[in-house]
Amino acid sequence: MPNAIISGTGFFVPPNVVTNHELAERYGIDTTHEWILQRTGIEARRFVDEGVGPSDLALHAAEQALASAGIRARDLGMIVFATLSSEHCFPGAGVHLQKKLGLCDGPDAPFVPALDVRNQCSGFLYGLATASSMVQSGNVEHVLLVGAEVHSHALDLSTRGRTVATLFGDGAGAVVVSASSEDRGVRGWWLGADGRHADVLSQKLWDIRKAPFIPQNAEGVGQLQPEMMFAQMDGKLVFRHAVERMIGSLFTAYSKKGLTHDDIDLFFFHQANLRINQYVADQLGIPHDKLVSNIQRYGNTTAATIPIMLAEASASGRLKRGMKIAMVAFGSGFTWGSAVVDW
Numbered sequence: 001m002p003n004a005i006i007s008g009t010g011f012f013v014p015p016n017v018v019t020n021h022e023l024a025e026r027y028g029i030d031t032t033h034e035w036i037l038q039r040t041g042i043e044a045r046r047f048v049d050e051g052v053g054p055s056d057l058a059l060h061a062a063e064q065a066l067a068s069a070g071i072r073a074r075d076l077g078m079i080v081f082a083t084l085s086s087e088h089c090f091p092g093a094g095v096h097l098q099k100k101l102g103l104c105d106g107p108d109a110p111f112v113p114a115l116d117v118r119n120q121c122s123g124f125l126y127g128l129a130t131a132s133s134m135v136q137s138g139n140v141e142h143v144l145l146v147g148a149e150v151h152s153h154a155l156d157l158s159t160r161g162r163t164v165a166t167l168f169g170d171g172a173g174a175v176v177v178s179a180s181s182e183d184r185g186v187r188g189w190w191l192g193a194d195g196r197h198a199d200v201l202s203q204k205l206w207d208i209r210k211a212p213f214i215p216q217n218a219e220g221v222g223q224l225q226p227e228m229m230f231a232q233m234d235g236k237l238v239f240r241h242a243v244e245r246m247i248g249s250l251f252t253a254y255s256k257k258g259l260t261h262d263d264i265d266l267f268f269f270h271q272a273n274l275r276i277n278q279y280v281a282d283q284l285g286i287p288h289d290k291l292v293s294n295i296q297r298y299g300n301t302t303a304a305t306i307p308i309m310l311a312e313a314s315a316s317g318r319l320k321r322g323m324k325i326a327m328v329a330f331g332s333g334f335t336w337g338s339a340v341v342d343w
Contacts (some may be wrong), residue, residue, distance in 0.1 A: 004132035005185035006341065007142075008071075008176040010064025011311035012057050013046040013169075013298060020044065023157070023166060030159040036166045041274025045169025045299030047152035053087040055096035057172035058148035062101060064311070065144065069176035073101040076176075077140035079114040080131050082123030082147045082303035084203075084332075085154065092116030097146065120201075121270050121331025123147055123303035124173075125189065128327075128339055131177040132186040141179045147303030148172035154203070156230040164231045167272070169299030173307025184322075184342040190252045191337040192245065201238055201332040203231040239276060242330040246280050249328055249338035257340055261286050263324060264340075266313065270329035271295035271305035280328075292318070302331070319343060 018026070020033035020043060036042055048057070058081065066073055079101075081094035094114030098104065103112055119126040124147040131143040151168035155161065177186070205228060206213045214222035246269065254260060267290050269277040274295050281291055292309045301308060306327055313319035323343045330336040 001136050002138060002179035003182060003185035004135040004177050005180045005182060006175045006310070006343070007178040007180070008065040008067070008069025009174070009307065009311040009314045010061045010068060011171065011173040011308040012060030012064070013171040013308070014048045014052065014057070016047045016049065017044050018047050020166070027157045028159070029157065029162045029165065031162050031166060039275065040167060041295055042167065042299050043296045046171055048150050048170045052150065053093070053096070054083050054085050054148040054150050054172065055087065055093045055100060057150065057170065058093070058097050058146045058174065059100045061148065061172040061174035061307070061311070062097065062144055062146055065174040065176050069142070069178060071142055071176065073103055074110055076103070076112050076142050076144050078112055078131070078134055078143045080117060080127045080143060080145045081114065082117040082119065082127040082145070083149055084118060084120045084123070084302055085149045085151060086116065093148065119331070119335045120333065121272060121300070121302050121305070122191070122329045122333070122335040122337050124306045125327060125329050125337035125339055126191060126335070128177070128186065129189040129191055129337070132189065135177055135179045143177045144174060145177055145307070146172065146174040147305070147307050149302045149304050151302070154230070156226065160226065161230055163235060164233055167300045169301050171298055171301040171304045171308055173304045173311055175307055175310060187340045187342055188253065188257055189337065189339040190249060190256065191335070192249065193333050193335045195333065197237070197241065197334045200334070201231070201233045204228050239273070241334055242272065242276050243280055243283070245330045245334065245336040246328050247283060249336050250284065250326065253326060253338045253340050259340070264290065264326045265323040266290055266292055266319060266325045268292050268306050268309050268325060268327045270331065271298070271309070272300050272331070
């Protein structure tokens with residue numbers, strides 16, 4: 001059975017920087033830089049322009065990852081696209097990226113399969129589990145795994161929505177997962193979910209159990225109340241469960257692989273809240289200099305946070321060949337996961 005290595009990384013964030021001050025000044029949200037920073041660690045985030053979707057961001061990240069891996073798009077055997085913000089209800093974003101990569105063009109178009117993963121903040125780790133399993137099965141040599149989000153167009157950028165709106169930004173990260181005989185790669189992944197809390201962090205938009213599934217006025221125009229249109233969150237409950245599940249997921253990885261904190265060179269925690277990550281690290285005795293963070297600059301980019309960090313850390317030289325890394329995420333669902341990789 002081949003090993004599944006991460007052979008290439010890439011990321012892209014839109015150029016439009018929105019600081020905490022600008023949320024108040026440009027959008028009129030009753031907040032301050034200090035209020036946001038103290039609670040989340042976020043100083044700025046990126047917003048896309050009108051007309052830009054997650055597959056557009058993903059294309060830039062994917063091209064970087066392919067170049068880093070030294071392969072062409074046509075060498076891919078599969079695309080796995082993790083996102084909660086696909087261009088449309090259906091189809092998923094994966095087929096849009098496939099087309100933009102040129103994989104439908106010409107008489108020899110490969111038409112590689114495209115799979116969408118909808119596990120929100122845990123999406124990249126669910127995708128890594130899928131991609132590495134596909135590679136280790138021997139049926140696929142290279143899988144492009146992408147996490148990409150456009151949150152800004154679906155945020156309630158008002159004082160009413162500030163609890164959620166201040167947290168999120170747009171961006172994309174990508175990795176190529178490849179088959180290899182080298183003694184390194186994905187050593188294990190561990191996933192979990194607890195549907196009892198499915199409504200605690202959600203953006204419902206519609207209820208397919210009802211007819212019509214979106215309320216209509218007399219002219220047949222769909223109309224949504226704010227609590228259906230925008231994401232809703234019980235922040236305190238999310239914080240408590242995030243801490244519990246992230247710690248538990250790490251301990252599962254340790255017990256399965258016979259590891260301790262000292263064996264891990266770098267930790268890549270999902271970037272939902274810097275305070276959550278620091279609290280988890282403190283509870284486990286992990287030195288903060290082993291934590292990779294970028295939430296200060298990008299906010300929470302959901303499925304894109306971990307692959308963006310991987311790409312940045314690799315490009316800067318902080319993440320080096322031979323390191324052992326741990327990745328952990330928790331998000332809506334509730335869902336969570338961890339993975340250990342020998343880089």
